[in-house]
Amino acid sequence: MLGESTIVFVALAGLFAYSFYAVLVAGQLSLGQAGFAALAAYASATLAPDPDAVGDGAALAVALVVGVVVGAVAAVVLGLPTMHLRGVFLAIATLGFAEAVRIVLLNADWSGGPQGLSVPKILEPWTAWAVLAAVAYAFWRQAPSRYGRALAAIREDELAARSTGIDVGRHRLAAFVTAGGVAGAYGVLWAYFVRLVVPSDFGFSTAIDGLVTAFVGGSTVWLGPVLGGAFLTAVPEAQRALGIEAGWVRPFLAGLLLLVVILFRPGGLASLVPRRRPRLAGAPDDGPAAAPAPETRAPAGVVASLRGVTKDYGGVHAVRGVDLELHAGEVVGLIGPNGAGKTTLVNMLCGHVPPSAGRIDVLGVDPARTPVHRVAAAGVARTFQQTRLFGRLTALENVLVGAHLTSRPTFLRRLLWLPSARRDERAALAHAGRCLERVGLGSAARTDAGALSYGDQRRLEIARALAAGPTLLVLDEPAAGMNAVEADALSTLISSLAADGLAVLLIEHDVGLVMRTCDRVVVLDFGTVLTAGPPEEVRRDARVVAAYLGAEDADDEHVTGEEAR
Amino acid sequence: MQQLLNGLSIGSIYALFAIGFTLVFGILDRLNLAHPAVFAAGALVGIELVDAAGLSVWLALPAVAVVGGLLGLVVERVAFRPLRDRPDAHFAGLIASIAMGGMLVALLQWRYGPDTRRFPAGAFPEQGYELLGARITLLQVVILAISVLLMVGLTLLVARSGLGRSMRAVAENPTAARVVGVDVERVTATTFAISAALGAVAGALFAMNVNSAQLGMGAAIELKGLAVIVVGGMGSLPGALVGGLLLGLAEVFAVQYVGSSWRDLVAFGLLFLLLVVRPQGLFGRARVREV
Numbered sequence: 100m101l102g103e104s105t106i107v108f109v110a111l112a113g114l115f116a117y118s119f120y121a122v123l124v125a126g127q128l129s130l131g132q133a134g135f136a137a138l139a140a141y142a143s144a145t146l147a148p149d150p151d152a153v154g155d156g157a158a159l160a161v162a163l164v165v166g167v168v169v170g171a172v173a174a175v176v177l178g179l180p181t182m183h184l185r186g187v188f189l190a191i192a193t194l195g196f197a198e199a200v201r202i203v204l205l206n207a208d209w210s211g212g213p214q215g216l217s218v219p220k221i222l223e224p225w226t227a228w229a230v231l232a233a234v235a236y237a238f239w240r241q242a243p244s245r246y247g248r249a250l251a252a253i254r255e256d257e258l259a260a261r262s263t264g265i266d267v268g269r270h271r272l273a274a275f276v277t278a279g280g281v282a283g284a285y286g287v288l289w290a291y292f293v294r295l296v297v298p299s300d301f302g303f304s305t306a307i308d309g310l311v312t313a314f315v316g317g318s319t320v321w322l323g324p325v326l327g328g329a330f331l332t333a334v335p336e337a338q339r340a341l342g343i344e345a346g347w348v349r350p351f352l353a354g355l356l357l358l359v360v361i362l363f364r365p366g367g368l369a370s371l372v373p374r375r376r377p378r379l380a381g382a383p384d385d386g387p388a389a390a391p392a393p394e395t396r397a398p399a400g401v402v403a404s405l406r407g408v409t410k411d412y413g414g415v416h417a418v419r420g421v422d423l424e425l426h427a428g429e430v431v432g433l434i435g436p437n438g439a440g441k442t443t444l445v446n447m448l449c450g451h452v453p454p455s456a457g458r459i460d461v462l463g464v465d466p467a468r469t470p471v472h473r474v475a476a477a478g479v480a481r482t483f484q485q486t487r488l489f490g491r492l493t494a495l496e497n498v499l500v501g502a503h504l505t506s507r508p509t510f511l512r513r514l515l516w517l518p519s520a521r522r523d524e525r526a527a528l529a530h531a532g533r534c535l536e537r538v539g540l541g542s543a544a545r546t547d548a549g550a551l552s553y554g555d556q557r558r559l560e561i562a563r564a565l566a567a568g569p570t571l572l573v574l575d576e577p578a579a580g581m582n583a584v585e586a587d588a589l590s591t592l593i594s595s596l597a598a599d600g601l602a603v604l605l606i607e608h609d610v611g612l613v614m615r616t617c618d619r620v621v622v623l624d625f626g627t628v629l630t631a632g633p634p635e636e637v638r639r640d641a642r643v644v645a646a647y648l649g650a651e652d653a654d655d656e657h658v659t660g661e662e663a664r
Numbered sequence: 665m666q667q668l669l670n671g672l673s674i675g676s677i678y679a680l681f682a683i684g685f686t687l688v689f690g691i692l693d694r695l696n697l698a699h700p701a702v703f704a705a706g707a708l709v710g711i712e713l714v715d716a717a718g719l720s721v722w723l724a725l726p727a728v729a730v731v732g733g734l735l736g737l738v739v740e741r742v743a744f745r746p747l748r749d750r751p752d753a754h755f756a757g758l759i760a761s762i763a764m765g766g767m768l769v770a771l772l773q774w775r776y777g778p779d780t781r782r783f784p785a786g787a788f789p790e791q792g793y794e795l796l797g798a799r800i801t802l803l804q805v806v807i808l809a810i811s812v813l814l815m816v817g818l819t820l821l822v823a824r825s826g827l828g829r830s831m832r833a834v835a836e837n838p839t840a841a842r843v844v845g846v847d848v849e850r851v852t853a854t855t856f857a858i859s860a861a862l863g864a865v866a867g868a869l870f871a872m873n874v875n876s877a878q879l880g881m882g883a884a885i886e887l888k889g890l891a892v893i894v895v896g897g898m899g900s901l902p903g904a905l906v907g908g909l910l911l912g913l914a915e916v917f918a919v920q921y922v923g924s925s926w927r928d929l930v931a932f933g934l935l936f937l938l939l940v941v942r943p944q945g946l947f948g949r950a951r952v953r954e955v
Binding site for chain 2: 123128180181184186187188191192194195196198199202203205206255303304307310311314315318346347348349350351353354355357358361362365490491549
């Protein structure tokens with residue numbers, strides 16, 4: 100009933116879709132895969148030995164190796180200058196590359212021009228499916244590995260991924276090179292099945308087909324590309340079988356089906372299959388009931404020092420000449436009216452923005468000259484004023500991403516089912532579970548982060564930061580959206596973290612919480628330090644009250660005395 | 665000189681097509697890949713209006729614009745609005761618009777068949793002029809004039825009118841725009857309608873310029889449109905104008921100096937270089953990301 104060519108085309112469509120899936124899981128849209136496939140197909144057609152001399156299997160194997168290597172190398176060459184591009188910019192740059200490749204192939208002498216090169220047909224259906232199965236297997240093993248989670252984190256929120264210590268540039272390039280290799284394999288198999296390598300088989304519409312296949316199948320689930328390939332190959336076959344005449348009806352129905360899938364199955368066809376969500380590893384017997392502190396690195400007295408730090412945006416002085424020292428085991432509160440420069444200061448501390456002047460030293464690194472992920476690796480973890488969670492990952496997965504720095508890479512060992520990989524994954528799960536328990540979210544482990552309440556999202560961010568085992572923890576308005584009971588629990592948690600030896604920098608508008616929790620309070624106003632000292636001193640400082648509460652506030656007449664004027 | 669005029673004429677059509685692309689991208693941050701299908705629809709509908717209904721070429725153009733505008737509304741309603749709040753709305757909208765484009769081309773095939781179609785003989789004025797030793801037809805002059813007028817009109821609309829102000833507000837921050845009372849849905853739909861109307865007119869003008877129209881003509885110009893909006897800066901209207909004219913000129917001169925088969929390589933080579941060196945394009949603003 101199913102012709103041989105249909106069976107092979109399903110496999111090839113799925114394989115090509117995997118080359119798009121490889122980058123889509125990391126949130127990248129590339130349209131250069133047709134170019135990689137073309138280069139690989141031409142290279143293997145030129146370099147691979149004659150099947151009559153060495154046998155079909157050997158010839159195809161050599162061709163495949165050549166194709167994968169050529170595809171991957173082309174991806175490195177294209178990826179290095181383009182990896183800083185985002186979204187459609189990357190898509191169009193890679194598309195430009197693919198078109199340039201096609202035009203060169205169309206016009207060069209050695210490539211046979213528009214007639215292309217002819218190659219023998221040596222691809223058996225089972226070989227195509229075996230290659231597809233191998234690729235699908237690799238992506239299946241990749242998804243729940245440290246590498247796979249890091250890619251998903253980059254897709255969901257690149258900046259948050261950076262601050263959990265993920266080297267975004269390297270991961271994006273790795274995903275891109277994977278895409279190049281898979282596309283190369285596709286190009287070779289395609290050539291050795293249709294017997295012909297022609298430029299027109301690797302044009303823009305081919306790239307669009309691959310993208311559509313990956314997306315229809317589901318761009319975040321490893322099974323998606325296979326389902327997409329089967330679906331899109333089956334639709335015209337089914338129409339032919341049903342006797343629908345060719346012409347306009349077939350493309351119209353194909354478009355309609357595609358639209359229906361996009362509109363009504365947001366996760367693609369693969370969303371029909373329930374997603375596996377990691378569970379907490381057998382909680383009670385895994386550790387003592389009094390959940391031990393997540394292991395933190397050796398604290399080192401002075402954790403961070405800022406000297407004369409200044410930040411100007413155009414003519415606006417967001418931060419002016421701030422001096423500050425943070426010590427291990429100490430909770431420092433940073434308060435001040437809106438716009439006082441608190442978040443700017445924290446962003447400089449964590450390496451997100453460089454200061455205009457002044458020196459910062461955090462755990463031996465200069466955040467002005469260090470990429471964000473290295474600052475994180477030095478031991479700085481943070482939460483964000485506006486929560487930046489990985490929305491489509493579960494709470495536990497978010498914390499597992501947070502454990503990127505404290506866990507070991509598992510993908511390659513998972514490919515071989517090595518028991519050590521399983522042990523490492525278990526250890527990471529247990530560690531993440533403890534962090535989640537510590538902020539009181541153990542019961543929400545399998546809920547998607549995006550579905551949590553606002554207060555829970557804030558606590559989840561703290562758990563994610565804790566999972567990195569930081570020496571310095573920066574909390575940017577963690578109590579926003581929490582009720583009084585939750586804020587009390589937060590205060591207790593922060594104190595216990597300091598007792599474990601962490602340095603905590605707490606930005607908060609809930610002055611009561613700051614006064615209860617902090618050992619020292621720094622007040623910023625208009626970018627400068629208004630005053631700093633123990634909470635009870637700061638509380639009595641009339642300038643603080645004036646700046647913070649506003650001198651005109653009628654309820655505060657007992658402090659709006661002579662000094663405030 | 666002759667090359668310059670030919671380049672400007674074809675470049676103005678590229679610009680008109682690209683400006684529709686970039687308008688939607690600039691305001692909604694979405695790439696609408698149904699736009700090339702609207703381009704083809706504009707050409708084929710234009711030919712039918714002249715051929716079957718006996719309309720003059722110049723009267724057919726406003727009608728084509730209306731048809732294009734309606735198509736734009738449909739595309740927005742079906743392929744973009746339902747996906748607005750999804751986390752992957754960017755990709756989903758792209759794919760949905762590809763699907764819409766495919767369906768539209770299928771419908772065109774049903775109505776007009778797969779063959780190349782032409783305007784009936786005598787549909788255009790034949791006169792031409794000598795200008796500094798080069799020959800330019802009245803048709804080329806009119807094409808250039810219409811394209812430039814439409815683009816200048818659009819730029820003024822966006823810069824000066826109340827609708828334009830709402831558009832820019834939505835571009836900046838849809839939520840905030842809604843809060844201050846902008847009807848975001850209406851502005852979005854209007855943007856799509858204007859964009860598609862321009863795309864359809866560009867299609868009709870293109871068909872006049874070469875006196876032929878095929879189903880695949882949209883796909884052929886799609887890449888060029890993308891190149892133009894990148895070169896000009898995504899979302900920049902003057903950028904699309906300058907980019908379109910530049911591309912037209914580059915093509916014409918590339919044919920003359922490096923041969924027609926390498927023409928497109930020049931365009932894509934430049935595009936690629938520009939993206940790597942200056943991703944925001946010639947006229948685009950770099951976007952600053954804040955924590």
